[in-house]
Amino acid sequence: MSVKTKLSFMISLLVFIMLALNVILSAYSTRVNLQSDVEANMMAISQQIAVNVMQNSREHTFIHTMLAEKLKTVSDEVAGQLPKSAYLVTNQHLVELAKQLDIAGVSVMLRDGSEYLTVRSSDPLEIGVSRTAAEIHQPSKSFWTPSYQTTLTDHSAFGLDSYYSENDTNYVIHCYMRSDQLSDYEEIAHTTSFLTEMRAGNPTILEVTGFNPTLFAHMPESQVPQYVSERDRTKDSIPFGSYGYQEIVQDKKSVGEALAGKPVFRYENLNNHSVIKSFVAAKEPIPYVIGLVFDQEPMIELMKQQRNNQITISVLLLVGVIFCSYWLAGLLFRPVRSILWKINEVSFGRFDNSIEVRRKDELGQLAQRVNAMSKNLGIYMTKLKMAFEENRSMKEHLESFINHTTDAIHVVDLDGRTTQVNRAFEELFGYDAEAAVGQVLPLVPEHLALEEQKSIEQLRGGKTLAARETLRVTSSGEWIAVSATTSPIRDKNGEIRGIASITRDMTSRNKMEELLRRSEKLTTVGQLAAGVAHEIRNPLTTLRGFLQLQLETKRLNAQHVDLMLSEIDRINLIVGEFLILAKPQATRFEEKDVRFILGDVISLLDSEAHLCNIEFLTVFEQAECRISCEENQLKQVFINVLKNAIEAMQSGGQITIEVRHDDPHHVKLSITDEGIGIPEDRIPMLGNPFYTDKDKGTGLGIMVSQRIIQGHHGTLEIQSRVGVGTKVIITLPLLKP
Structure with missing residues (x-):
């Protein structure tokens, strides 16, 4: 691969990495922004639901007050038309009063110990029904209604009971109104209709759920599916909305975290959908948690579309960069060809031809340096040839001296293996050069081995050893008296790489x-x-x-x-x-x-x-x-x-x-x-x-x-x-x- 191609490839690879990083960062930024927008939207929707629930609660309270006023008026009218004794009251009379006053029914109740028994009523089903004193909760006044408690539950029907008693009568008048008479009120104060309209206007909302934190947290997990499947049995723990996207354990934990004041957002796959679940707490009219389930598919599709657009743009940019970088590399390396030609000439030993320099940039300076280098190399090559001839002559002289001297010379490495011997060594010790090189030769008698080892250690420690008279062993096992001179062989760094020994036969002396x-x-x-x-x-x-x-x-x-x-x-x-x-x-x-x-x-x-x-x-x-x-x-x-x-x-x-x-x-x-x-x-x-x-x-x-x-x-x-x-x-x- 040429340098031109390599440069083009490296530029393209760098641009590719930058574009890939840009696509990744853009996709990440898009996802973060979309998630932030969706979470903000879910918070806004939760606040709208909270406002609607609070408004409905206030309308419930207002309706309860109006109904109580109407039942008080009706109770006064009934008391004025009935006799003083309950036994004188007839059922027919009560039916006529209920129609006349436009209420659901009128009953007369007698106290029987701790209970109140209905003895006369406009509704035959009410006759014989008993109610405890705790249910009726009679106060110290003539007219009263059961205490009203604020609730989030969407009632299937509105209704109100009232009780009336006078000191000169022995019974309690029970008047009540039911949902078939309160259809207008029912439409006014109903959360479900608001949620239905909201989901119709925003199809990404898959589910809205209201959670009563106290009751939902203590609901047994084994019974949750039953409670959830029967709407009338879950109206206390889930007062409004639906609960089809269930994950009970995680939802209980999220409800608790949201109630602590921290909105919770979870990204999950439920019911074969990629969804976002949010949990936002509301304080009025009572503390509760609003749960929303959003569909992630629109957000995912938008992210895919943004990513595909980024990839398409990046591919087009990369193709353009490849062609441009290849063209620029060719333009840039055109002078390099002349330099390469000159270097090829130098490699073949031709130093005379020079590059024609027309540029003044770095490549022009490089061409001038190459010309100077070629000229200097020509001079150095001439000197090198002369030095080579001198070294060759000196090497031949040294080899002749070593091989023709009467002293035995051999060189060993640091492990004791012989690396070189001369002819005198072969004659003195009886070893052939081929057999000796690479072997550890037993030249030192056993009783002098320790002394020889100490001498080698002193030599390695930098001490200079004088010639010493000792004994050596030939290949035939004969002991001969010799004078041995040992010296180190060092490399260019001064490290000892071998040991040279010059041995002279001292038998004649x-x-x-x-x-x-x-x-x-x-x-x-x-x-x-x-x-x-x-x-x-x-x-x-x-x-x-x-x-x-x-x-x-x-x-x-x-x-x-x-x-x-x-x-x-x-x-x-x-x-x-x-x-x-x-x-x-x-x-x-x-x-x-x-x-x-x-x-x-x-x-x-x-x-x-x-x-x-x-x-x-x-x-x-x-x-x-x-x-x-x-x-x-x-x-x-x-x-x-x-x-x-x-x-x-x-x-x-x-x-x-x-x-x-x-x-x-x-x-x-x-x-x-x-x-x-x-x-x-x-x-x-x-x-x-x-x-x-x-x-x-x-x-x-x-x-x-x-x-x-x-x-x-x-x-x-x-x-x-x-x-x-x-x-x-x-x-x-x-x-x-």
Whole structure:
């Protein structure tokens, strides 16, 4: 889909959304306005009904007053024409009086205890009818009518009873009028006729109902259908109108809310009609509620018509917007085609052609920027090609260097998987590059795995590691001595992404060091020979003397024999130590107490020290000082150091030898002489191969000693002052308990 089409589509979609929102808001506004109008209309109709009901109530009261006045006049006339005794009155006489006075009937009633019994009447059906004193409610006057109570009920017939009594008679005159005589009044004071006329003028009114709140609220729900279906039985709870759209529970609730002063409007579906029910309270002549049921169909039809009109207009507008937006998009993107052409040229590496710019708006500025970009890209591409050639040459140079160096190089990721190896790695460890890449190779012996893990963690923590001598395992399981240098590989953000290791085979160098160590050992043995010969001569002299004494005395002295045996054991010990030091030994670390090793060396050199007028002063730690060591190598170190001390003290003196451990992890051995000392500027040179200030020295003693101590994971430190003496401090790790 082209940008032109997309832009047209987006504009059309935006307009569509706005038109749809407009239709929805318009429909909502129309519905709200129509509902508001209908509710206002229903309120107005309810007020008209309330006014009519109040007017009818007043007309009822007026009619009752007129009828009472007429019956009073009639009662006076009847009393004047009847005899004093009820037994003298005849029914025929009463019939004539009723016709004469134009009333429904006249009766004569006698009191019988708490009741009044009709004994004579113009209506035969009235004879024998009894009424209680409460029904008649005789006041303290001669004429009265039953008390009038205001009601909302549409009576089917009007009527009024009156009672008349005189002190000199023994009966009560009962006169009454009925609906067949009051047809004119009935038409005047009737609510139903008004409601009929109202519904005829407004067909949307489906039903009008008057509710007596008190009686309607207490009407049992199970009996409501019966009450509603029988009009004469519901005239008290529903005084006027009809009640066909029933929803009893909700209507009771709505009647209560309306009576509280809040008009209620409900939108429902009843009797297959969408209707609006309203409940409005009226206060006069008594509190009641007017219920209206309006048909929603006219309002719904009007809403549909308004919505259809809005949709039609919106569709026409949308079609116009689609065509206009497509035309405007084409007009707007016409310059973009030139820019697109130029970008296509740039994508194929053609930077010479430029866009002809004729516009000064944003698109014109964009075209100028594209021309400038094309020119700069041409320059940058030329530089990039040159840089690419340089990088390619450098890459080939580095690959050649890595693949042709004699040091094994391999790179691993943070999970330990090998990512790259060189040819020297393949030759040293015996792994093919294809088999090694992507695998975790077991290059580190198991007993050094923890040490290697600590080194990697230090490297990740940012610490720089120096080259270290250690052991590695080849593919065939052979252990080889190597010098390993490990360094991190970081990305452009400085995060460590891999670890590179350069491994150098130290087998040849170690063999050379071993030869140097043996050479130094032979030199030391040669120098010790004179001391050993002198040491052996002393016990031999003792043996010769005792043997001569035995020959002269020709007796065997047990005490002399013990002394001779002890001297022989001493000769054997000196020769044994001398042979152990002289002959080659296999390197094997064992658990030894460094005090005993140093004591054996002191015993070996003690006679030579005596020849030089030198005394050994020993201060040893009382607690055990057990270390893991190769005993013969440590003896060679101690002999080298002690011989240097003896040779530095030409005038004799004292050599102090101390063994102590100030911390629980290391033991410290110090050998202090009182010799001529070493100049401060020469101390850093000690340990360099063949560096010596002795006429017959080899310059290998200190170097070999330092290598042996490093192999035992210890340190060798030399402190000296000219004319004062020299102190050699050797620190070795103790075995863990």
